[in-house]
Amino acid sequence: xxxxxxxxxDTLGVxxxxxxxxVEYVDGREVFYRGIxxxxxxxxxxxxxxxxHVLVTDASETQGIMLYVNDLNTHxxxxxxxxxxxxxxxxxxxxxxxxxxxxxxxxHRVEVEADLSVVDGRVFVFVExxxxxxxxxxxxxx
Numbered sequence: 001x002x003x004x005x006x007x008x009x010d011t012l013g014v015x016x017x018x019x020x021x022x023v024e025y026v027d028g029r030e031v032f033y034r035g036i037x038x039x040x041x042x043x044x045x046x047x048x049x050x051x052x053h054v055l056v057t058d059a060s061e062t063q064g065i066m067l068y069v070n071d072l073n074t075h076x077x078x079x080x081x082x083x084x085x086x087x088x089x090x091x092x093x094x095x096x097x098x099x100x101x102x103x104x105x106x107x108h109r110v111e112v113e114a115d116l117s118v119v120d121g122r123v124f125v126f127v128e129x130x131x132x133x134x135x136x137x138x139x140x141x142x
Contacts (some may be wrong), residue, residue, distance in 0.1 A: 004071065005076055007079040008142070009084060010065075011083070012025060012065065012084075013062065014063055016057075018137070021055070023066060025084065027081050033080075034133070038136050039096070040137070040139065041136055043111055043138065044111065044125040050140040051141040052069040052125065052127055053067070053068055053069075053128075054066065054097055054098075056101055056122070058121045060121075061140060066084045066085065067101075084140045088106065092095060093105060098119070100116070100118030112138070121138060125137075126139065135137060
């Protein structure tokens with residue numbers, strides 16, 4: 001596996017539907033995360049080897065910023081043309097993704113935590129591999 005750099009994200013179009021979440025890249029292409037995200041309190045912890053994508057929407061829920069966490073597969077130029085960012089988190093470290101949202105890595109597991117009192121919109125975490133995908137929304141403690 002080759003080393004990858006952090007890539008800053010751009011603002012992307014977002015559409016929340018009853019069937020899932022559509023994200024429009026800055027190059028006009030669209031990705032669709034199927035299904036209603038599972039509500040989880042405080043954080044999402046992915047199993048080792050999973051791809052982790054984090055989407056934070058603005059208050060209008062029509063725009064957002066997306067980051068891939070510890071992605072080793074996508075080349076920098078592809079991320080730059082789509083507007084998706086990337087952050088690399090060393091094992092045992094944590095990195096801020098957005099105001100109020102952090103990622104940490106431990107034993108090759110990525111955990112995403114959100115302080116929703118600081119975030120103006122919604123926080124979604126998509127965990128996937130070649131076998132399937134899961135989607136989560138981090139919500140306030142109930």
